[in-house]
Amino acid sequence: MAMATNAKLSPATGDILLMVGTVKGAFIFLSDRRRGDFKMSGPHFAGQSVWSAAFIGNGAPRIVVGNKSNHWGAMVSWSDDFGATWNEPTEGNIKFPKGSGESLNAVWALEAATALGPEVVLAGVDPAAMFRSEDRGETFRLNEALFNHSDRPKWNPGFGGLCLHSILVHPQEPKRMYAAISSGGIYRTDDGGDSWTACVNGLRVHPDVPGATLCPHKLRFDAENPSRMYLQNHPGVYRTDNEARSWVTIENGLPSDFGFPMVAHPRRGGSIYTFPLISDEFRVPRDGSPRVWRSRDAGASWEALGKGLPDREGFFTVLRDAFSADTLDPVGLYFGTRGGQLYGSNDEGESWRAIAEFLPPILCVKTAIVD
Amino acid sequence: MRVHIPSALRRWTGGRDVVELPLAADMRMTAAEVIDALAREHPGIRDRVLDEQGELRRHVNIFIDGENARFAGGLKARVGADSEMWIHPALSGGAHD
Numbered sequence: 001m002a003m004a005t006n007a008k009l010s011p012a013t014g015d016i017l018l019m020v021g022t023v024k025g026a027f028i029f030l031s032d033r034r035r036g037d038f039k040m041s042g043p044h045f046a047g048q049s050v051w052s053a054a055f056i057g058n059g060a061p062r063i064v065v066g067n068k069s070n071h072w073g074a075m076v077s078w079s080d081d082f083g084a085t086w087n088e089p090t091e092g093n094i095k096f097p098k099g100s101g102e103s104l105n106a107v108w109a110l111e112a113a114t115a116l117g118p119e120v121v122l123a124g125v126d127p128a129a130m131f132r133s134e135d136r137g138e139t140f141r142l143n144e145a146l147f148n149h150s151d152r153p154k155w156n157p158g159f160g161g162l163c164l165h166s167i168l169v170h171p172q173e174p175k176r177m178y179a180a181i182s183s184g185g186i187y188r189t190d191d192g193g194d195s196w197t198a199c200v201n202g203l204r205v206h207p208d209v210p211g212a213t214l215c216p217h218k219l220r221f222d223a224e225n226p227s228r229m230y231l232q233n234h235p236g237v238y239r240t241d242n243e244a245r246s247w248v249t250i251e252n253g254l255p256s257d258f259g260f261p262m263v264a265h266p267r268r269g270g271s272i273y274t275f276p277l278i279s280d281e282f283r284v285p286r287d288g289s290p291r292v293w294r295s296r297d298a299g300a301s302w303e304a305l306g307k308g309l310p311d312r313e314g315f316f317t318v319l320r321d322a323f324s325a326d327t328l329d330p331v332g333l334y335f336g337t338r339g340g341q342l343y344g345s346n347d348e349g350e351s352w353r354a355i356a357e358f359l360p361p362i363l364c365v366k367t368a369i370v371d
Numbered sequence: 372m373r374v375h376i377p378s379a380l381r382r383w384t385g386g387r388d389v390v391e392l393p394l395a396a397d398m399r400m401t402a403a404e405v406i407d408a409l410a411r412e413h414p415g416i417r418d419r420v421l422d423e424q425g426e427l428r429r430h431v432n433i434f435i436d437g438e439n440a441r442f443a444g445g446l447k448a449r450v451g452a453d454s455e456m457w458i459h460p461a462l463s464g465g466a467h468d
Contacts, residue, residue, distance in 0.1 A: 071430045071460040072379065072419035090383070092418035103422035 021050030024360035055368030066107025124164035199244030224269030250299025261323035308352035336362025383415030
């Protein structure tokens with residue numbers, strides 16, 4: 001794979017898109033399904049941070065992003081022509097109620113929730129809340145039940161803020177959804193968001209003292225069994241087999257229990273990927289040797305995948321939303337670093353190469369196949 | 372009075388760098404009322420200057436006749452018919468630059 005070149009994008013059906021949000025803008029990468037040669041466009045929203053992105057297909061392609069100006073605020077913007085032009089809402093489209101005392105800091109998660117409807121987009125934000133759009137990301141409405149949850153006074157912002165970063169919608173029973181909050185916990189609704197229940201039985205907290213707040217970092221469904229999920233927690237890596245009613249630790253075999261992302265194979269149940277860092281106190285790969293770790297048995301055992309990654313002097317961090325899989329066969333994996341490198345694998349993680357090396361610090365990497 | 376618009380917000384004023392708001396000679400307004408009046412003509416301005424609770428965004432400054440409004444009553448700072456008001460991105464820097 002050659003290094004990406006900057007170009008106007010002309011996607012065709014079946015092409016793969018990488019939507020990369022950084023602290024200085026968004027970059028869009030496009031390749032045909034061979035993934036040999038990525039073209040890049042960007043920066044979009046130059047000078048703004050782009051925390052989240054999603055692709056809405058259904059015959060009318062749209063990219064939505066959560067962009068933030070440190071001066072002028074955060075919002076959701078969209079492009080219907082793969083980034084050639086952008087629509088920024090005249091008035092803010094994610095707002096907390098007047099009198100609530102809260103104001104939007106950043107949009108951490110955007111998910112095209114097709115199980116809920118072809119036009120539905122869900123947003124997770126800082127301060128922790130979920131918003132729902134019925135019009136492909138143009139306007140949003142607050143989920144009041146989670147915003148007013150009785151646990152809210154116990155939630156605590158981490159270094160990154162008080163963010164709702166993971167939103168999972170059960171593919172067959174879409175009234176069942178999960179939301180993960182740092183630091184706050186994991187919440188499940190079985191009634192489409194009218195009520196939410198904490199699902200943290202078995203998780204340990206950081207710091208591990210009574211009364212401290214739980215800090216999940218990234219939550220993903222198993223590809224074949226949505227009762228099963230995987231979690232990179234602040235301390236610990238976990239699996240649930242019963243819709244988050246209880247959690248078991250699966251970190252045995254990993255070099256550490258700390259990290260941010262968790263990625264699941266899109267088709268093969270039990271196959272997951274993490275990017276371990278040394279510890280909460282030192283958030284870099286062990287020995288300066290970054291490795292993706294894979295389990296193919298739902299966390300019972302792990303193997304390091306590092307071909308093509310630095311063997312030494314690789315002290316970069318991968319943030320929770322900066323690691324994604326595509327849906328091609330074999331699956332492609334992509335992660336972005338706080339050092340501005342974008343790595344890709346065309347062979348399910350066996351080998352890696354840089355797609356871009358000198359981007360601004362990367363906040364999110366999302367993939368989509370153009371339909 | 373005249374409101375000076377920073378370059379980043381001129382897309383919301385049709386490219387104008389100054390917007391004139393006619394005020395009677397003896398009339399006074401608050402900075403908040405100026406932003407309201409400005410936003411009636413140019414609705415993209417309000418949410419970029421103020422957050423949803425109506426507070427001036429942390430990294431936005433308003434200067435009125437050469438004085439930072441933060442030290443002159445904030446959004447309650449007063450302007451008159453001859454006032455010049457600047458909306459300006461704060462010169463902020465730090466960890467995430």
